[in-house]
């Protein structure tokens with residue numbers, strides 16, 4: 001098989017995301033003192049409605065909280081991402097016009113069309129507005145998700161393995177647990193983890209051993225991309241058994257863009273386009 005070496009990421013790319021993760025960690029620590037989430041009965045909620053928790057409940061994230069997180073994130077971007085400065089300044093100049101309570105709701109539902117309308121009104125790129133709202137909310141979503149870690153690690157049933165059962169984000173990354181090879185999906189938005197089967201396509205449910213295989217790059221054997229010959233879906237995976245140690249899943253997901261390229265070059269897809277349509 002024709003396997004290319006890992007593609008180098010643009011200079012500063014990984015460093016930027018590491019700094020962004022540090023910013024998120026700092027915000028989570030700060031918020032932990034005051035933010036309270038009233039825990040729901042997760043198994044009952046998801047059994048009843050078969051939908052991610054945060055699309056079913058009001059998590060009581062105040063608009064003011066989003067506004068203060070967004071201001072802090074924009075200040076972070078001013079120093080660490082000068083290339084988006086035009087959009088940062090435009091957004092800062094127009095903050096008063098925004099209905100933050102509504103933005104929280106639109107983001108969680110999700111009602112992307114409402115966010116796109118706001119971006120158009122402010123004349124900033126849609127992707128930029130979605131990115132900053134997403135990342136500004138992550139510290140709060142991570143605190144909420146912490147309440148459900150034990151539920152998810154237990155005997156929890158969820159039949160949409162690529163969708164986070166807490167926040168509803170699409171997952172592109174899993175790990176194989178060191179002790180027993182259990183496959184565990186990872187959400188890079190709220191850091192939830194949930195179990196799924198090992199020899200199983202998370203996209204179409206195919207579990208024929210002959211149809212599931214994986215690609216990896218020599219010298220980086222712990223990082224793999226599992227592919228399905230039925231639906232041509234792929235899933236990036238980190239095998240803790242190969243390396244003998246856990247990794248920062250958030251950074252590992254970004255650092256393995258070469259695996260997305262490898263899978264896509266060979267005609268596989270993460271089915272993100274189906275998900276958006």
Ligand SMILES: [Zn+2]
Pocket residue numbers: 164165166167168169187188189190191192
């Ligand atoms: Zn999530």
Ligand SMILES: [Zn+2]
Pocket residue numbers: 201202203204205206228229230231232233
């Ligand atoms: Zn499949």
